[in-house]
Amino acid sequence: xxxxxxxxxxxxxxxxxxxxxxxxxxxxxxxxxxxxxxxxxxxxxxxxxxxxxxxxxxxxxxxxxxxxxxxxxxxxxxxxxxxxxxxxxxxxxxxxxxxxxxxxxxxxxxxxxxxxxxxxxxxxxxxxxxxxxxxxxxxxxxxxxxxxxxxxxxxxxxxxxxxxxxxxxxxxxxxxxxxxxxxxxxxxxxxxxxxxxxxxxxxxxxxxxxxxxxxxxxxxxxxxxxxxxxxxxxxxxxxx
Amino acid sequence: xxxxxxxxxxxxxxxxxxxxxxxxxxxxxxxxxxxxxxxxxxxxxxxxxxxxxxxxxxxxxxxxxxxxxxxxxxxxxxxxxxxxxxxxxxxxxxxxxxxxxxxxxxxxxxxxxxxxxxxxxxxxxxxxxxxxxxxxxxxxxxxxxxxxxxxxxxxxxxxxxxxxxxxxxxxxxxxxxxxxxxxxxxxxxxxxxxxxxxxxxxxxxxxxxxxxxxxxxxxxxxxxxxxxxxxxxxxxxxxxxxxxxxxxxxxxxxxxxxxxxxxxxxxxxxxxxxxxxxxxxxxxxxxxxxxxxxxxxxxxxxxxxxxxxxxxxxxxxxxxxxxxxxxxxxxxxxxxxxxxxxxxxxxxxxxxxxxxxxxxxxxxxxxxxxxxxxxxxxxxxxxxxxxxxxxxxxxxxxxxxxxxxxxxxxxxxxxxxxxxxxxxxxxxxxxxxxxxxxxxxxxxxxxxxxxxxxxxxxxxxxxxxx
Numbered sequence: 273x274x275x276x277x278x279x280x281x282x283x284x285x286x287x288x289x290x291x292x293x294x295x296x297x298x299x300x301x302x303x304x305x306x307x308x309x310x311x312x313x314x315x316x317x318x319x320x321x322x323x324x325x326x327x328x329x330x331x332x333x334x335x336x337x338x339x340x341x342x343x344x345x346x347x348x349x350x351x352x353x354x355x356x357x358x359x360x361x362x363x364x365x366x367x368x369x370x371x372x373x374x375x376x377x378x379x380x381x382x383x384x385x386x387x388x389x390x391x392x393x394x395x396x397x398x399x400x401x402x403x404x405x406x407x408x409x410x411x412x413x414x415x416x417x418x419x420x421x422x423x424x425x426x427x428x429x430x431x432x433x434x435x436x437x438x439x440x441x442x443x444x445x446x447x448x449x450x451x452x453x454x455x456x457x458x459x460x461x462x463x464x465x466x467x468x469x470x471x472x473x474x475x476x477x478x479x480x481x482x483x484x485x486x487x488x489x490x491x492x493x494x495x496x497x498x499x500x501x502x503x504x505x506x507x508x509x510x511x512x
Numbered sequence: 513x514x515x516x517x518x519x520x521x522x523x524x525x526x527x528x529x530x531x532x533x534x535x536x537x538x539x540x541x542x543x544x545x546x547x548x549x550x551x552x553x554x555x556x557x558x559x560x561x562x563x564x565x566x567x568x569x570x571x572x573x574x575x576x577x578x579x580x581x582x583x584x585x586x587x588x589x590x591x592x593x594x595x596x597x598x599x600x601x602x603x604x605x606x607x608x609x610x611x612x613x614x615x616x617x618x619x620x621x622x623x624x625x626x627x628x629x630x631x632x633x634x635x636x637x638x639x640x641x642x643x644x645x646x647x648x649x650x651x652x653x654x655x656x657x658x659x660x661x662x663x664x665x666x667x668x669x670x671x672x673x674x675x676x677x678x679x680x681x682x683x684x685x686x687x688x689x690x691x692x693x694x695x696x697x698x699x700x701x702x703x704x705x706x707x708x709x710x711x712x713x714x715x716x717x718x719x720x721x722x723x724x725x726x727x728x729x730x731x732x733x734x735x736x737x738x739x740x741x742x743x744x745x746x747x748x749x750x751x752x753x754x755x756x757x758x759x760x761x762x763x764x765x766x767x768x769x770x771x772x773x774x775x776x777x778x779x780x781x782x783x784x785x786x787x788x789x790x791x792x793x794x795x796x797x798x799x800x801x802x803x804x805x806x807x808x809x810x811x812x813x814x815x816x817x818x819x820x821x822x823x824x825x826x827x828x829x830x831x832x833x834x835x836x837x838x839x840x841x842x843x844x845x846x847x848x849x850x851x852x853x854x855x856x857x858x859x860x861x862x863x864x865x866x867x868x869x870x871x872x873x874x875x876x877x878x879x880x881x882x883x884x885x886x887x888x889x890x891x892x893x894x895x896x897x898x899x900x901x902x903x904x905x906x907x908x909x910x911x912x913x914x915x916x917x918x919x920x921x922x923x924x925x926x927x928x929x930x931x932x933x934x935x936x937x938x939x940x941x942x943x944x945x946x947x948x949x950x951x952x953x954x955x956x957x958x959x960x961x962x963x964x965x966x967x968x969x970x971x972x973x974x975x976x977x978x
Contacts, residue, residue: 279970284969284970284971285932285935285965285970287963288966288970289966292973307971307974311925312921312922312925312928313918317915318918318919320877320896320899321873321899321911322899322901322902322903322904323903323912323915324900324904326916329923330919330923409878409879409880412879413878413883442878444876446875446877449873449874449875449876450955451955451956452873452874452955453873454958454959455526456526456837456840456841456874457876458959458960459530459531459840460837460840461960463540463836485963488963489959489962489963490959493960493961
């Protein structure tokens with residue numbers, strides 16, 4: 273399959289290993305990966321802030337670059353939900369509506385693509401650590417992804433998954449919300465991290481780097497004994 | 513965000529309370545216990561999701577044919593001697609109630625829980641007019657003694673510990689301190705029994721208004737609503753027009769649903785239907801039965817094709833109980849009658865979008881509310897739509913400019929790459945200004961460390977690889 277990869281802006285800039293891992297995993301599975309370099313951001317910050325016209329300016333070129341793709345894999349539940357669920361709403365009643373719907377239909381969040389579309393769950397990875405999983409809200413509730421990442425983690429050698437009580441509770445990132453209401457956002461994050469700490473896990477694994485960026489920021493500030501890592505990096509931990 | 517005094521107060525309260533670890537622990541503890549019993553009762557439904565769908569459809573039908581249902585409700589109730597009043601807004605409703613109270617030469621009024629009463633500030637109006645008003649719901653009574661608004665529209669005093677309630681009773685009622693919930697309840701009961709007997713007016717709300725039979729249905733756990741509605745000679749029920757259900761049999765679904773999500777009970781302790789004044793041959797009940805149907809801009813919300821499903825709300829509080837924002841900022845921070853996600857959705861419609869838009873922005877849009885709502889209100893998407901409406905109506909100039917500029921950068925990959933390179937240089941010097949007023953990222957760095965631009969970005973890695 274020819275996979276067009278959508279790398280979110282924050283992964284591109286700050287967490288390139290997650291992106292590189294996704295490329296290597298897909299290639300090992302025998303697919304060709306295409307990364308259109310003009311793709312930068314899905315426009316979600318503007319969208320969630322109420323600036324839909326400004327969002328369309330960013331979303332139009334994204335649609336243009338994805339419309340001829342065979343299949344699109346998005347390395348984030350949040351950006352995935354934006355393109356898959358919210359683009360059709362954003363362009364409702366506009367000439368781009370049909371394209372937005374067509375693109376939405378061939379978009380997959382990374383773990384969903386592996387498990388649902390490809391039917392793969394064992395990637396031959398090993399990660400001898402105790403981890404807990406954070407469900408990003410957009411992936412969990414907009415896209416309905418819950419079993420897929422867990423299925424993938426279950427096949428990782430040496431990995432122990434300990435679910436935290438607040439696995440599905442929002443960590444408080446919420447995009448521009450985290451900057452508009454920093455104290456509320458941080459308090460939510462602290463609740464999340466307390467729940468993760470209760471499990472005794474070394475790592476919080478997630479399919480959303482944006483949530484992890486916020487959680488890692490709190491961990492670093494407070495010096496907590498936790499690390500964060502993207503699911504793709506865990507799955508790419510294979511013996512050469 | 514442009515800041516109104518309401519928004520500034522909200523932000524100030526939110527900032528203060530999120531640092532209050534004791535508050536966080538009290539609310540988390542209370543809601544954890546609630547969550548366990550709610551889930552146990554939900555599991556007793558053969559098909560919870562099916563029940564949600566059915567309930568949502570009944571309510572959707574009800575609000576879309578509000579005119580016929582309300583007319584039928586009024587007609588049936590009036591046929592049994594009930595008196596129906598239509599109030600366009602809070603001022604009209606207050607006037608109607610004051611007129612009734614005055615015409616009865618009343619001196620004492622007892623109230624059971626009525627959120628629409630909070631909405632129109634009926635206690636203030638009655639007290640200003642010289643009447644004594646006593647709340648008979650234990651939680652509401654506690655709030656009344658503390659001169660504060662309910663913290664949660666189902667659990668008004670959930671923010672208080674037993675010790676705090678005991679101290680309050682000692683201070684206000686002179687009773688001995690106790691840590692036993694039973695004893696605390698008995699103290700309140702003793703005070704309140706006397707109030708019921710002396711009251712000449714009872715004011716209640718309603719959970720449902722049944723069009724088919726012209727009856728109101730009230731759900732409660734303390735029996736206080738029964739006494740409020742039955743003992744005084746005059747009963748006034750104040751309810752929003754959206755409370756209507758088409759059929760009596762609809763309660764077979766809605767009562768267990770409300771009990772389950774509201775309190776984690778299969779059925780709430782007392783579920784009573786009131787159908788008018790004492791009928792010939794009946795031994796008890798009020799001599800006069802008034803129902804005040806309140807619009808107060810609900811019809812404006814009904815006119816919104818996108819968000820009218822918010823009128824399906826049965827005020828179970830289920831969305832508050834799962835909301836991470838509510839759990840962290842608490843009920844009083846909202847400053848609105850209805851707290852939590854449903855409050856953030858409807859308050860801007862009922863009281864003005866520009867003044868209350870901070871509520872729609874204070875959300876991570878996590879969707880836990882929508883998932884929990886028993887009548888499937890699309891809560892978190894409505895917050896998103898209201899953000900769009902608020903901004904379309906009144907954009908914030910610097911935000912608009914920022915998003916336009918950012919859009920220009922995102923649409924030119926070379927500019928984005930350049931931005932990353934500049935970011936790498938900037939982050940060398942950032943520690944000098946981190947978390948100071950000079951820090952452009954201070955909203956982030958107040959509580960968190962900033963992520964670093966990687967030595968090699970993904971696109972640099974990709975290009976090098978090829």
